[in-house]
Amino acid sequence: MAHNPDGNQKQVHYVGDSRVRADRPKLYPPDYSEFPGKSEAFFPDFLLKEWMVAAVFLVGFMTLVMAEEPPLGELADPTNTSFLPVPDWYFLFLYQLLKYKWASGPFVVIGTVILPGIAFTALLLAPWLDRSKERRPLKRPVATGIMIVSLISVAALTWAAEVEHEKQMESNPGETPENTKVIAQDEEGYRIYQKNACIKCHGDQLQGLNGPSLLGIGNRMKGEHKMTAEDIIKIIDEGRGAMPAGMFQGSEQEKKILAEWLMKQKQK
Amino acid sequence: MSKKLSRRQFLTYTFGGTAGFLASGMLFPMVRFAIDPVLKKGAGSEYVETTMTEAEITDSPKAVKFTIHRKDGWYQPPQGEEQTAWVFKQNGKVVALSPVCKHLGCTVNWNSNPQFKDEFFCPCHFGRYYKDGRNVPGTPPAKPLDKYKTKIENGRLLIGPLEKA
Amino acid sequence: MLRAIYDWVDERLDITPLWRDVADHEVPEHVNPAHHFSAFIYCFGGLTFFVVVIQILSGMFLAMYYVPDIVNAHPSVNYLQNELAMGAIVRGMHHWGASVAIVMLFLHTLRVFFTGSYKHPREFNWVVGMLIFFVMLGLGFTGYLLPWDNKAYFATKVGVEIAASVPVIGPYIATFLQGGDIVGAQTLARFFALHVFFLPAALLGLLGAHFILIRRQGISGPL
Numbered sequence: 001m002a003h004n005p006d007g008n009q010k011q012v013h014y015v016g017d018s019r020v021r022a023d024r025p026k027l028y029p030p031d032y033s034e035f036p037g038k039s040e041a042f043f044p045d046f047l048l049k050e051w052m053v054a055a056v057f058l059v060g061f062m063t064l065v066m067a068e069e070p071p072l073g074e075l076a077d078p079t080n081t082s083f084l085p086v087p088d089w090y091f092l093f094l095y096q097l098l099k100y101k102w103a104s105g106p107f108v109v110i111g112t113v114i115l116p117g118i119a120f121t122a123l124l125l126a127p128w129l130d131r132s133k134e135r136r137p138l139k140r141p142v143a144t145g146i147m148i149v150s151l152i153s154v155a156a157l158t159w160a161a162e163v164e165h166e167k168q169m170e171s172n173p174g175e176t177p178e179n180t181k182v183i184a185q186d187e188e189g190y191r192i193y194q195k196n197a198c199i200k201c202h203g204d205q206l207q208g209l210n211g212p213s214l215l216g217i218g219n220r221m222k223g224e225h226k227m228t229a230e231d232i233i234k235i236i237d238e239g240r241g242a243m244p245a246g247m248f249q250g251s252e253q254e255k256k257i258l259a260e261w262l263m264k265q266k267q268k
Numbered sequence: 269m270s271k272k273l274s275r276r277q278f279l280t281y282t283f284g285g286t287a288g289f290l291a292s293g294m295l296f297p298m299v300r301f302a303i304d305p306v307l308k309k310g311a312g313s314e315y316v317e318t319t320m321t322e323a324e325i326t327d328s329p330k331a332v333k334f335t336i337h338r339k340d341g342w343y344q345p346p347q348g349e350e351q352t353a354w355v356f357k358q359n360g361k362v363v364a365l366s367p368v369c370k371h372l373g374c375t376v377n378w379n380s381n382p383q384f385k386d387e388f389f390c391p392c393h394f395g396r397y398y399k400d401g402r403n404v405p406g407t408p409p410a411k412p413l414d415k416y417k418t419k420i421e422n423g424r425l426l427i428g429p430l431e432k433a
Numbered sequence: 434m435l436r437a438i439y440d441w442v443d444e445r446l447d448i449t450p451l452w453r454d455v456a457d458h459e460v461p462e463h464v465n466p467a468h469h470f471s472a473f474i475y476c477f478g479g480l481t482f483f484v485v486v487i488q489i490l491s492g493m494f495l496a497m498y499y500v501p502d503i504v505n506a507h508p509s510v511n512y513l514q515n516e517l518a519m520g521a522i523v524r525g526m527h528h529w530g531a532s533v534a535i536v537m538l539f540l541h542t543l544r545v546f547f548t549g550s551y552k553h554p555r556e557f558n559w560v561v562g563m564l565i566f567f568v569m570l571g572l573g574f575t576g577y578l579l580p581w582d583n584k585a586y587f588a589t590k591v592g593v594e595i596a597a598s599v600p601v602i603g604p605y606i607a608t609f610l611q612g613g614d615i616v617g618a619q620t621l622a623r624f625f626a627l628h629v630f631f632l633p634a635a636l637l638g639l640l641g642a643h644f645i646l647i648r649r650q651g652i653s654g655p656l
Contacts, residue, residue, distance in 0.1 A: 035654050036462070043455070055289055061484075068525065068529065070521065080583060131553075133553075301519040302497055
């Protein structure tokens with residue numbers, strides 16, 4: 001195969017018995033002698049430094065892991081109508097995009113295909129869209145500018161989604177519990193509840209009149225965590241939604257008893 | 269070889285030490301998690317009531333079914349698991365033998381092979397046991413059958429956990 | 434002894450040139466955080482890989498207890514998290530690691546973008562990197578469903594509905610993702626398969642290509 005009938009041409013040499021030409025240019029990297037500064041061997045000099053970074057990172061990561069238990073919600077229940085779906089945070093921007101009028105309903109294609117499609121194609125093809133030799137970000141303002149604008153919009157969308165979700169969570173009345181019996185109605189807590197304005201809006205059976213029902217409030221979630229008595233006191237003090245601040249007329253001690261009594265309302 | 273540590277050796281040792289820290293930091297929780305079943309103490313089982321009354325226990329082994337409720341990780345069948353014991357009286361004492369052959373875990377039967385009268389017989393590899401559960405020498409099993417702890421309450425037989433040999 | 438074993442293997446496998454190439458290649462000063470602290474931005478790629486290693490290991494260990502089935506998935510996750518020693522930590526590593534991996538990947542992508550390192554001759558490595566990004570998002574999406582709690586269920590439902598709204602092929606994508614008409618038993622089974630077999634296989638292949646390309650083309654020069 002290596003024989004060339006025309007004797008004038010140079011003989012082609014191969015590596016061993018393969019078809020790799022012996023004079024095939026090597027793709028091995030340039031040495032870094034043209035770069036300023038010293039270079040050092042990957043192992044052990046450089047990798048040791050990388051591993052120091054990794055060690056610091058691991059300590060931080062494990063601290064986070066030990067501080068925050070991973071959340072596990074209730075068993076999936078397709079009939080649960082009051083659950084507010086929310087994707088993992090890194091999909092929030094896309095989720096939020098689809099809430100806007102110009103990217104939903106008849107224009108949903110804009111939100112699901114066109115905008116993400118443009119963004120991802122542009123990212124994928126970035127090396128061919130930005131072909132100049134210049135690498136410094138300030139010297140290629142278009143690429144840098146587009147990237148910064150996209151980053152800001154993604155961050156803004158994520159933030160808007162988060163805020164909206166929080167708001168929905170707060171006004172979400174939750175599922176009406178099947179059991180509507182007030183727990184511990186003979187306790188001091190209920191008397192305080194009765195004496196104050198609470199009963200006018202939330203009802204004598206906690207069923208809710210002008211305000212939302214308080215049945216099952218002891219199970220209710222605030223963000224990722226169960227609501228606590230402190231959260232309730234905060235709502236009593238500062239009000240929420242249509243509920244004005246400072247409606248409670250009793251003492252701090254009574255307020256605490258009331259909050260703790262409300263936490264007992266764990267009807268399901 | 270010189271006794272002095274060269275710079276390269278020092279770097280390599282530090283590198284190895286850091287590698288050990290990284291690996292153990294990552295793997296310790298995971299390995300502890302994986303071997304947890306080995307380190308967990310077996311749950312102390314309780315005595316289970318059977319349908320057999322004391323009067324029904326005779327000198328000849330009878331198979332008694334009983335149901336235990338055991339939690340297997342997250343799984344616990346609501347109807348429980350049915351198990352069997354060979355129950356008989358020996359010198360006035362109640363004996364409940366596990367039917368699991370000590371050879372390879374098949375189920376033994378009383379008096380099931382006409383060749384070997386009044387013996388427990390395992391059909392898998394012809395393991396044999398005397399009535400008191402001792403393995404017949406020369407047959408595959410190397411140990412006697414396990415015994416259950418038993419109790420009589422209100423005239424009924426109760427079966428407990430296996431006795432530790 | 435070890436030396437003799439190594440020599441015996443090396444004689445037959447000729448492995449010394451392989452690791453010598455990796456171990457002895459020079460690394461320039463401008464990416465070394467020990468020389469210029471600002472070079473820490475070059476660490477994000479390595480840290481992403483480190484988190485990926487944590488994810489693979491913790492995922493393998495979680496799979497010792499997890500059952501991908503709508504009846505047992507939630508109880509098994511609950512069991513491994515609350516009744517096994519270190520269960521909350523191992524699941525925590527996998528759960529939080531997923532988010533940290535996305536963050537690190539994001540920072541790495543931004544570093545490469547703003548230093549213009551994707552330019553010739555490294556265009557192809559940028560493309561491989563973007564594919565890794567998509568695979569990681571896919572891993573996040575499929576893994577989110579596996580605990581089978583309300584959050585997982587409804588997030589997946591929303592995700593599938595978004596896919597379904599794509600014109601023409603949308604309904605087919607949705608049915609493919611669900612494995613049926615609803616988000617249910619079949620969805621969980623195929624999300625599990627995607628999450629632990631298909632996507633990690635793709636990820637490992639792409640990572641291999643990513644690293645070989647870095648070694649072939651070298652690190653981009655200082656700005």
